[in-house]
Amino acid sequence: MSDPSFEGKHIKGDSNDAIYLVLDGKLRHVANPAVWEALFGTGEWKFQVVPQALVDNFSKGAAIDQTTPLIKGDGDPVYLIDEKKKRWISSPDVFNRYGFSWDTIKSVGSVSDLIPSGPNIN
Template identity: 35%
Template structure:
């Protein structure tokens, strides 16, 4: 098994299987369902088929209903996942991860502040 930070942001799939993973912090994180996928990503294009996917360490799956969020009046965008908010460091990172700018949920600043911080998502790290 290996940690593959060079693959961060890619969505990957073992050929012939339905499961799709997001490579994040060098590990593969299962995307639990199509609804969660659709709340985060632009579309289903660009999923990399890789027969060596099982050689990448497995991380915590994305939580059901993970979302992109932004507080009103603040430029920072976060991935809200597994009870933490993770700042998405730049537009280049949004693009690398194929996150959809149009799917960002705009919420009250107090809601963002009430969520525990997790590690920043940055590309390149």
């Protein structure tokens, strides 16, 4: 199942502790608190509790782990590293819709040019 209205949301089933980011119509398990803080910041954890049946029926993608940081090269674009590819987050509105934290972006300079590009996050 994929429901476009959930895109960019952080959700948790009502009978499980796993928290997910909905990215590309798939649930992406946020592996641990350190990963959460690296993407979404250290403030209050904001997620929507939904019926477990909804979580169980959603398509699942690869877990989001410590290999999934937010980076910035020499220019303005911000990227999410996702499965060894940089994915351009296409606007500040999109960045905010996904709940990412501006304070956690790592500046990597021209190293970003060496990372293959994946699909944009729109």
